[in-house]
Amino acid sequence: MTDIRLKSSALLLALAMTILLAPTLAPNAKASGIVAVVNGAAITDLDITQRQKLERLLSGGKRRLSKSAALNAMIDDKLKLIEARDRNRTPSDSDIDNALGNMARNAKMSSKRLTGIFRQAGVNKETLKEWLRAQLAWRSLIRARFNAQIRVDEAEIMQALNEKGESRNSVESTIQFDLTSVLFVARAKNQNLRLREAKRFRDSFQSCDTDLEKARRLTDVAVTRVGRRESGALPPAISKTLRDTPVNRLTQPRKTDTGYEMLAVCGKKDLGKEATLRDEIETKLKDDRSKALSRKYLAELRARAVIEKR
Numbered sequence: 001m002t003d004i005r006l007k008s009s010a011l012l013l014a015l016a017m018t019i020l021l022a023p024t025l026a027p028n029a030k031a032s033g034i035v036a037v038v039n040g041a042a043i044t045d046l047d048i049t050q051r052q053k054l055e056r057l058l059s060g061g062k063r064r065l066s067k068s069a070a071l072n073a074m075i076d077d078k079l080k081l082i083e084a085r086d087r088n089r090t091p092s093d094s095d096i097d098n099a100l101g102n103m104a105r106n107a108k109m110s111s112k113r114l115t116g117i118f119r120q121a122g123v124n125k126e127t128l129k130e131w132l133r134a135q136l137a138w139r140s141l142i143r144a145r146f147n148a149q150i151r152v153d154e155a156e157i158m159q160a161l162n163e164k165g166e167s168r169n170s171v172e173s174t175i176q177f178d179l180t181s182v183l184f185v186a187r188a189k190n191q192n193l194r195l196r197e198a199k200r201f202r203d204s205f206q207s208c209d210t211d212l213e214k215a216r217r218l219t220d221v222a223v224t225r226v227g228r229r230e231s232g233a234l235p236p237a238i239s240k241t242l243r244d245t246p247v248n249r250l251t252q253p254r255k256t257d258t259g260y261e262m263l264a265v266c267g268k269k270d271l272g273k274e275a276t277l278r279d280e281i282e283t284k285l286k287d288d289r290s291k292a293l294s295r296k297y298l299a300e301l302r303a304r305a306v307i308e309k310r
Contacts (some may be wrong), residue, residue: 037308038070038078047074050127057121071309077134080302084137089144091136100130101257106235111257137292146293150286172231174279177242178267179226180208182215182250186259194220198253198260205250208266226263230271232279 036043041297051070055063067071084090091099104114115125143150184201186194201218205211216223231239246266253260 034309035310036075037067037306038075038309039082039305039307041082043071043074043078043080047127050123051131053122054118054127054131057118057123075299075302075307077131079139079298079305080134080141083301084141087141087144089140091133095136096129096132099136100129103132106238106255108237109256110255134191142290142294142297145297146290149293150289174271175231175239175243176269176271177229177231177265177269179229179242180212180227180264180266180267181213181222182264183222183224183226183256183258183260184253184260184262185220185222195253195260198262202250202253202262205248205264207248208264212264212266220259230279 012033033045034042035045035048048067048070050075052065052067055065055070055073081090100114101111104111107114115128118128119125182201184194184198202214204241212223214220231243241251242263242265245263247268250262250264253262
């Protein structure tokens with residue numbers, strides 16, 4: 001799963017601020033002028049305005065980029081996309097759609113509603129997709145070039161664990177879930193009916209061993225094994241929902257682009273606090289290393305790029 005996440009709390013805050021504060025684009029706005037050219041790729045005034053609005057929404061209204069900062073962010077993205085193109089690592093349209101879908105799921109809403117929130121804030125869908133394309137392309141480039149350098153060895157993890165000391169007690173245990181998705185496919189004309197049917201099935205669900213097979217025999221119901229997932233690798237809201245759902249039961253139906261999805265919790269295994277700490281430490285060490293290498297790589301691209309500001 002593409003790890004491009006957006007918290008629902010930030011989205012809802014941003015939506016509220018959008019309604020009160022953010023201007024929308026005039027429908028007959030004049031064509032914007034070119035403010036910079038990066039290796040032949042143009043950046044316009046409209047691109048800058050869009051980037052400012054995008055960053056504001058992604059931060060839940062907390063981050064407001066100046067035009068200069070937005071231009072620099074756009075230059076970086078252009079360089080990332082050009083490098084990805086040259087190294088045949090440009091994400092496909094389906095990669096972008098999947099990333100957008102993951103953002104929506106993490107924010108507990110449909111893709112349509114998510115893009116509607118961005119549109120209401122004055123950010124068009126293509127701006128969002130181009131931003132996602134740059135993020136995915138850059139992650140792919142970093143992994144391809146620096147994968148060996150990003151790895152963390154056991155000695156580093158153990159040293160960091162020993163430094164944690166008494167703070168270990170405040171950490172929540174990692175739970176490994178065994179999950180299966182049950183999707184009640186719904187069309188525009190039968191949304192309410194399918195939701196009622198999904199809820200009835202959830203109420204009657206007692207066993208993964210027998211009731212998943214019953215679900216497979218239902219009309220327009222897709223049963224897909226998700227497999228084992230650890231709580232630390234899941235969005236916090238989903239992790240909490242799964243922790244609160246007993247084994248051999250289904251989560252509440254959640255609206256998706258294709259219907260109503262429930263997750264069958266077919267097993268839980270407590271991996272302990274040590275597993276949580278190890279995951280957190282390994283993730284932080286890798287993230288710190290990746291950020292440092294990313295800055296170095298981007299500096300190299302800027303050094304050899306032809307950037308003309310107008």
